[in-house]
Amino acid sequence: MTVRGLRSRLRSGVGRAGWAVADAWVIGRRYLYHLLRKPDEIASTLVIPVLAVLLFGFVFGEAMGAAMEVPGGDYREFLMPGLFALTMAFGIGNTTIAVVTDASRGVVDRFRSMPIASATLLAGRCVADVLAAVVDLTLLVVMGLLVGWQWHNGPVPFLIGLGLLLLLRVAFTWIGIYLGLLVRSPEAAMKFFSLVFPLAMVADTFVPTELMPSWLAPLAAWNPLSSTVIATRELFGNPSMPGDTWIAQNAMLMAVVWPLLIVAVFATLAVRRYRRLGE
Amino acid sequence: MPSVFDPSHPAVLTEGLRKRYGGSNGARVLDGFDLAVAPGTIHGLLGPNGAGKTTAVRILTTLLTADGGHAEVAGYDVARQPAHVRTHIGLAGQHAAVDEFLTGRQNLEMFGRLYHLGARRAQRRTAELLERFGLTEAANRPLRHYSGGMRRRLDLAASLILAPAVLFLDEPTTGLDPHSRNEVWQAVRSLAASGTTVLLTTQYLDEADQLADRISILAPSGPGGGRVIAEGTQADLKARIGTDRIDVIVTTAEQVELAARTVGDVADGAPELDSANRRVSVPVADRVSALAELARRLDDSDVEVDDIAMRRPTLDDAFLSLTGRRVVADENDAGGAGTGRTG
Numbered sequence: 204m205t206v207r208g209l210r211s212r213l214r215s216g217v218g219r220a221g222w223a224v225a226d227a228w229v230i231g232r233r234y235l236y237h238l239l240r241k242p243d244e245i246a247s248t249l250v251i252p253v254l255a256v257l258l259f260g261f262v263f264g265e266a267m268g269a270a271m272e273v274p275g276g277d278y279r280e281f282l283m284p285g286l287f288a289l290t291m292a293f294g295i296g297n298t299t300i301a302v303v304t305d306a307s308r309g310v311v312d313r314f315r316s317m318p319i320a321s322a323t324l325l326a327g328r329c330v331a332d333v334l335a336a337v338v339d340l341t342l343l344v345v346m347g348l349l350v351g352w353q354w355h356n357g358p359v360p361f362l363i364g365l366g367l368l369l370l371l372r373v374a375f376t377w378i379g380i381y382l383g384l385l386v387r388s389p390e391a392a393m394k395f396f397s398l399v400f401p402l403a404m405v406a407d408t409f410v411p412t413e414l415m416p417s418w419l420a421p422l423a424a425w426n427p428l429s430s431t432v433i434a435t436r437e438l439f440g441n442p443s444m445p446g447d448t449w450i451a452q453n454a455m456l457m458a459v460v461w462p463l464l465i466v467a468v469f470a471t472l473a474v475r476r477y478r479r480l481g482e
Numbered sequence: 483m484p485s486v487f488d489p490s491h492p493a494v495l496t497e498g499l500r501k502r503y504g505g506s507n508g509a510r511v512l513d514g515f516d517l518a519v520a521p522g523t524i525h526g527l528l529g530p531n532g533a534g535k536t537t538a539v540r541i542l543t544t545l546l547t548a549d550g551g552h553a554e555v556a557g558y559d560v561a562r563q564p565a566h567v568r569t570h571i572g573l574a575g576q577h578a579a580v581d582e583f584l585t586g587r588q589n590l591e592m593f594g595r596l597y598h599l600g601a602r603r604a605q606r607r608t609a610e611l612l613e614r615f616g617l618t619e620a621a622n623r624p625l626r627h628y629s630g631g632m633r634r635r636l637d638l639a640a641s642l643i644l645a646p647a648v649l650f651l652d653e654p655t656t657g658l659d660p661h662s663r664n665e666v667w668q669a670v671r672s673l674a675a676s677g678t679t680v681l682l683t684t685q686y687l688d689e690a691d692q693l694a695d696r697i698s699i700l701a702p703s704g705p706g707g708g709r710v711i712a713e714g715t716q717a718d719l720k721a722r723i724g725t726d727r728i729d730v731i732v733t734t735a736e737q738v739e740l741a742a743r744t745v746g747d748v749a750d751g752a753p754e755l756d757s758a759n760r761r762v763s764v765p766v767a768d769r770v771s772a773l774a775e776l777a778r779r780l781d782d783s784d785v786e787v788d789d790i791a792m793r794r795p796t797l798d799d800a801f802l803s804l805t806g807r808r809v810v811a812d813e814n815d816a817g818g819a820g821t822g823r824t825g
């Protein structure tokens with residue numbers, strides 16, 4: 204078998220973009236195989252939202268809905284978009300663990316010694332995460348429908364809302380990839396998350412920012428999660444109490460700007476880190 | 483630009499390579515590292531744990547940038563033409579870099595696709611390599627169910643997808659049991675027979691001895707470390723580091739001197755005295771006749787012998803004769819492959 208001709212093709216750069224997409228897909232598919240072999244990964248991502256629906260939706264739901272004076276009175280209608288976004292954020296755990304595992308086992312070394320663009324490989328992980336997020340979202344939407352949540356503005360705003368959620372997932376994927384390249388072991392990553400996860404909770408998820416103590420409210424309002432949550436509530440026609448701060452009033456804009464900003468920063472950091480891994 | 487197939491140009495060449503980790507205050511890991519590997523040969527890079535073997539391999543495979551000096555692989559400058567280098571090399575690192583959750587076949591096909599072989603050719607190449615490494619039967623099992631030796635062989639197969647001109651093997655048998663180690667040795671030998679240039683790192687003298695055409699010995703870390711202190715064929719090096727040894731253990735420490743005098747001129751070099759262990763270590767040229775002669779002389783003398791053992795020189799012996807100091811072996815790192823090394 205001759206592979207010599209191929210080398211010149213590899214070098215020529217012809218159709219480099221096409222190859223980049225193909226490569227990202229090959230890598231992405233690898234992670235999707237993992238998902239098939241470890242369905243518990245999806246399950247573990249969904250544990251928190253499911254528990255949250257049961258606990259907040261049913262046990263405390265009545266009281267919270269009443270206390271907050273949710274327009275229309277249904278706390279579960281208010282809650283579901285928050286849980287969608289929270290699940291997108293929590294996906295960062297799987298991303299980071301997968302990347303740090305690859306890096307510590309030498310798999311990343313092999314990829315880096317091959318003639319493939321660095322960004323392509325990392326993008327592959329992102330592709331896989333977005334596809335996994337589609338599965339997560341589908342299951343969550345079904346669960347939402349079962350507990351009485353609905354979208355009220357027709358299919359197009361609904362799909363745009365899902366699009367914003369996936370965009371948020373893309374942003375968190377790049378944070379996760381960067382962290383995975385930064386820490387040395389899965390254990391170190393776990394320690395880090397126990398500090399970071401509470402931050403993901405300080406957002407418009409369970410309680411509107413309006414009702415938070417004044418020192419916490421700005422932090423929650425400027426949390427990128429909040430913009431996506433408020434924007435999707437609007438798109439789905441679910442009850443919302445965004446308040447009248449600038450950031451809350453421009454949630455739709457910020458639900459796009461935040462993720463793009465995060466991707467720009469963290470993708471740059473991740474690619475740079477990847478190129479200098481092990482220095 | 484020199485061609486890959488120019489037989490007079492080294493397939494791997496380094497001149498005065500320098501590297502330290504953690505900025506200018508970090509410890510020097512490579513400090514004037516020189517290496518030249520002729521195309522189509524197996525070259526052993528031998529050194530104790532921490533000597534800088536992996537660092538050298540990482541620089542040569544474009545994973546790490548050197549602080550100074552020059553490195554070429556397959557005629558391409560590692561620092562300036564990394565993309566070219568990557569299309570000509572294969573790497574099997576210290577940890578098997580394969581995917582635990584994919585099957586053997588999926589692993590190889592994935593790497594084939596990433597080398598842009600296309601689906602059909604990736605499949606064909608995969609089948610070829612599985613066959614060659616005796617993994618056809620296990621091809622559809624996830625790697626989690628592979629033994630350590632099988633995983634290493636698959637790792638080796640993955641590094642060969644593109645039929646690389648130069649293959650880097652970083653401690654390919656560390657942590658393997660003797661049976662798996664033999665499997666890997668066999669695979670490396672058949673590779674070299676097909677014309678691939680191999681740079682192999684190892685902590686074990688007998689591994690380098692078994693596989694390599696030429697050997698470079700890397701100094702232990704510390705002062706004077708990070709450079710090659712001896713290079714040559716086995717025969718060249720044997721002449722410098724002493725050949726086989728016969729250890730004579732006597733019953734009391736006082737007898738060590740006497741034993742050394744008794745066996746003196748059988749030795750091929752100066753015997754090494756170790757009172758603490760009541761041992762005289764005698765380098766010998768021809769072990770069988772030397773053993774017979776030694777036994778006869780000890781028998782005729784007043785030396786009370788506790789034990790006589792014949793052993794091959796270890797890396798320790800090599801460093802002792804090359805640098806005059808002992809290297810503390812890292813037992814943990816040697817793992818299963820370290821057992822029976824001195825027999």
Ligand SMILES: Nc1ncnc2c1ncn2[C@@H]1O[C@H](COP(=O)(O)OP(=O)(O)O)[C@@H](O)[C@H]1O
Nearest residue numbers: 481482503511530531532533534535536537538
């Ligand atoms: N990424 C790193 N950062 C800092 N020090 C390192 C790094 N990698 C290796 N070292 C140090 O460099 C020295 C040489 O390591 P290495 O090249 O792995 O040696 P070997 O492969 O011969 O055992 C060791 O002292 C090791 O601790």
Ligand SMILES: [Mg+2]
Nearest residue numbers: 535536576653
């Ligand atoms: Mg090493």
